[in-house]
Amino acid sequence: MDMNQKRKTTTSIGEMTKGVQRTMVTLTLCFLLNLLFFCLASAISRDVDHLISFKNSLPNPNLLSNWSQIHGVCEFQGVKCKGNHVSSLTIRGLPLEANFNSVSTHILSLENLEALSLHSTNLNGSISALANCTIRLKELDLSSNNLHGSVYDTASLVASCHSLQSLNLSNNYIGQAFNRFSPVLSQLRMLDLSNNMITTNEDIHWLFSKLRLLKHLDLSNNTVKGTMPQITNCNSLQYLTSGERTISCLDLSSNQLTGTIPVGMFSGCLNLTYLNLSSNYFTGMAPPDIEACTNLITLGLSKNNFSGVFPNLSMLVMPRLQVLELAFNNFNGSLPKSISKHTNLELLDLSANKFSGLIPQPLCTSNISRLKVLHLQDNYFTGSIPHSLSNCTNLISLDLSLNLLSGSIPGSLGSLLNLQDLIMWQNNLNGEIIIPSELSSLKSLRNLILDYNNLSGTIPDRLANCTSLNWISLASNRLTGSIPIWINKLENIVILILQNNSFTGSIPPGLGDCKGLIYLDLSNNKLNGSIPPTLAKQSGKLKANLIVDDRLYFSEIIHNNKLCHCMNIYLEFDGIRYNDLMRVPIVRYCNSMPGQRAFVSITNQNLINFISMIFLDLSYNQLSGHIPNEISTMSVLSALFLEHNHLTGPLPQELGGMTRLQSLDLSHNMLEVSIPSSFSALSLSDLDLSNNRLSGPIPEQGSLVTFPEYEFENNSGLCGLPLPPCNSKSVPKEDGSQQSSTNHGSTRVLWIVLGLLFFIFFIIGFVIGQFLR
Structure with missing residues (x-):
């Protein structure tokens, strides 16, 4: 065989080898694609099977009418998909009446499920049932249902859902049978147990110690009793990871916690942004060491028995503070002028305290103030209403009621074009112009309540320009004139x-x-x-x-x-x-x-x-x-x-x-x-x-x-009842005047006959008495 033939033979064999290789690759790819398709179809089929099994476990499966084989799983009510797999399920307000065990068996085990919300669906049963959570589940909302169990059961649920970061069990019946033995739950970042039945502060202490990466803890509206548990330096709330402090929200409001806040409680809470201790029974001064929380945005201390002066020094080190609620306490003294340095403040509620003195003139230092709500009612403030309030250009609600303020209503308030509430009842305000003409530009004004002052004069016609008014109350003043006929043009008046x-x-x-x-x-x-x-x-x-x-x-x-x-x-x-x-x-x-x-x-x-x-x-x-x-x-x-x-x-x-x-x-x-x-x-x-x-x-x-x-x-x-009964003298008969006169005549005759009989019996008695002598 010459060299040319050998080359041709070699080339032919090479081409055949390449062809076989290409065929093998093609077959392999087809096999893998078929296998992938089969796996995907199988996974989709499993999602459908899980959801339909859950539907069939309900007392009334018709509530989920389109959960059927004739629809694609991504078309099921409440379902969202990623790549044809169920990634999210949200059903809210539908009375499913499902047992938690059924939820755990059929839904939590969906392989690609990342978020589940069954808010207000009448779920029942105990959360102590072992959850079959998928590894992908990060958010679980079971709020406003009839679930029960202990805080320990909550921990067990979190432990079985290894990737869970957010758990909302608010408005249930969680709180019975506290158990102190449980795993460390380091991955959870948001836990909402508000509106439950938690009663002991041991639960709080345990949560602080176990949930190390927690950013949001809401235990509001329970019945936790006792004193505030020690959280020294917030070590149990803050865990440094990737250079970031993780705790940001703590809500213990509407419980039954008592006593004073221990020194050092918040000394390490550097990155806490939301703190709400309202509606408890705390006493003493404002929480000590609160100035350590320099990143606070919201601070709620209302409805307690805190006392002392306005915690100004603590507030000054909180440049990000937007909401400050101190209402319904026993704080006293005057408001410092330095309060104007809180330029980020949007809501300031100091109502129902014992503050006195003047309202600081520089409350809003310039028209860049972000203040929207200013509530100073039920205090003992004196003097006039500061004209500088006109700098609070974002103000929506202003309430100065039940104070000792005097003078007139400043016309400069007319520059508050966003104002909806102007409420100043029970003061010593006076002046013949009860509504300054400048206030007629307040197109957004809804509530005008100026009762129990000394205002005189007439209601100005310019008030008709405040077309959004729905509450006008000017009682117990000295107003004169007629009631304006233009009131009927206020379409929103209630x-x-x-x-x-x-x-x-x-x-x-x-x-x-x-x-x-x-x-x-x-x-x-x-x-x-x-x-x-x-x-x-x-x-x-x-x-x-x-x-x-x-x-x-x-x-x-x-x-x-x-x-x-x-x-x-x-x-x-x-x-x-x-x-x-x-x-x-x-x-x-x-x-x-x-x-x-x-x-x-x-x-x-x-x-x-x-x-x-x-x-x-x-x-x-x-x-x-x-x-x-x-x-x-x-x-x-x-x-x-x-x-x-x-x-x-x-x-x-x-x-x-x-x-x-x-x-x-x-x-x-x-x-x-x-x-x-x-x-x-x-x-x-x-x-x-x-x-x-x-x-x-x-x-x-x-x-x-x-x-x-x-x-x-x-x-x-x-x-007639409750008065004396009716009789013939007081009640005319229905037969007319003739019957009435006849009855009166008969009555007179009867009385005459009775008188004669009485006289005759008297004579007979007298004669018999003489005879017996």
């Missing part, structure tokens, strides 16, 4: 309180055009004329989806006190101690009367549930004429006060159809005729019909007979 002033003229009929007006109090003024039937125009026309700010109010109903000329005392008292309401003269003056109570207002609720006014007080005026029948169309009215006026005519039969009416006072008028029988349908808790010209029987059915006699007194013609 509460209007002008009681105890000197307003004159008639009630504007246009108030019936205020479709959201649910509380109207014009009592104790000098209003005259008739009650406008148009007040009922807004019935059934309440503005849809109208929402009012969430605020508290105090209400005191006064009975039979001639010295208290208002039936109702109505006060907004967010940030006010209930006992400190006695500082309000009218409350203190009338305090001996029954009916005192505090309410949480209907605010922060969707008012679509109400279709008309719920409170109407026009008492202590000079109103005349009849009670309009149209008032009965206010179907949800719960309180109607028209006493001490000059109203005449009969009681409208239609009032008996107001089944939600609870308080009705029509006393001290000139109402006449009888009480309608329809009043038997009323379910009243308060009633006064005294001092009128009513007659006839009181309806025997219903709640009317349950009231004391004085609620009906000085109506000479009324009879």
Whole structure:
């Protein structure tokens, strides 16, 4: 074989070898691809099997209707995928009624699951069941369910989920049977056990010692008793890793912790950013060594028994501080001017303490201030309202109520274009211009509450420019003039309180055009004329989806006190101690009367549930004429006060159809005729019909007979329970005057006959007596 043939043979063999190699590579790749596809399909199939098995374990599988083989797993309700694998499952607010064991068996074992949220799904059972967690699971939210177990069981759950970093078990029943023996849980960074049943501070101490990388620990709203457990230098909370301190949030609020905060408790908490100890029973000075927490952004110490002066020196070393809440304590003394150095402060709440002196002029040193909420109510601040507050250009809420402030309202506040709350009731404010013209530019103003001051003059027309107003309260001042007719143009007005002033003229009929007006109090003024039937125009026309700010109010109903000329005392008292309401003269003056109570207002609720006014007080005026029948169309009215006026005519039969009416006072008028029988349908808790010209029987059915006699007194013609029973003299018969005169004649004859018989028996007795002698 020559050389050319050998070369050809060699080349041919080489090409065949390469072809075989290529074929082998191709076959290998196909095999691997098929194997990968099979594995992927198998993994997807396992995800589907797990989820459908969980669905079938539910009492009502139809709640997850699209969890079926005909849908892809990534189309299942609440599922999110990465690469066709279930990576996240979120179901919230669906009443699954699943047992935790079923969750552990079918869901936590999903191979690629990274996050699971089953918030408020009525889960039940014990978390002590061994969890079959996938190695990828990092976030687990089982909050607002019916799960139970101990803090130790929580630790066991975390230990079985090796990569878990965030666990939320808030609003369950965790806390029974503390066990101190458990593994170190170094990987967990967020643990929320708020709103549970944890009772011992040993649990807290254990958590501090075991959860070494913890960044967020929330134990609020439990019933932990005892003193604050030692966390010396925060060593159990801070663990240095990769050059980063890891703890950032500690919330122990709303528990039952007592005593003083030990020295050194927070001396090592350099990187703590959120600390909330509110709503406990701590005493003594503000937490010592708090200045060590130089990175704090939020500090909450409200609703304790801390005392002493404002912790200014501690605050000065916290340049990042944005939220400072010290309300409802016993701090005293004056506010230092250096508070203005906290330029990052957004919320400052010092309400319900014993601070005194002047409000610092440089509270906001310049218009770069970030302050949004300033609450100084229920203290003893004196002097005038600082004009420098105009530098707080981001201010949304300003409350200076229940202090000793004097002078006028600064017109410079009109530059606070973001202001929504201007609340300054119970001070010594005065001035004939109650609302400076500059304030008319506050388009965002929603709550204007200036009750119980010495303000005089009229309500300025410029206030009509504040079109966002929903609460106007100017009670117990010295205001005069008429009630402005432009109020009906305030589309968002919900509460209007002008009681105890000197307003004159008639009630504007246009108030019936205020479709959201649910509380109207014009009592104790000098209003005259008739009650406008148009007040009922807004019935059934309440503005849809109208929402009012969430605020508290105090209400005191006064009975039979001639010295208290208002039936109702109505006060907004967010940030006010209930006992400190006695500082309000009218409350203190009338305090001996029954009916005192505090309410949480209907605010922060969707008012679509109400279709008309719920409170109407026009008492202590000079109103005349009849009670309009149209008032009965206010179907949800719960309180109607028209006493001490000059109203005449009969009681409208239609009032008996107001089944939600609870308080009705029509006393001290000139109402006449009888009480309608329809009043038997009323379910009243308060009633006064005294001092009128009513007659006839009181309806025997219903709640009317349950009231004391004085609620009906000085109506000479009324009879029946609770008054003396009706008789022929007091109750005219239905047969007419002829039958009445006939009955009276028969009665006279009967008395004459009885008199003659008595005389005859007397003579006979006398004769027999003489004979027996």
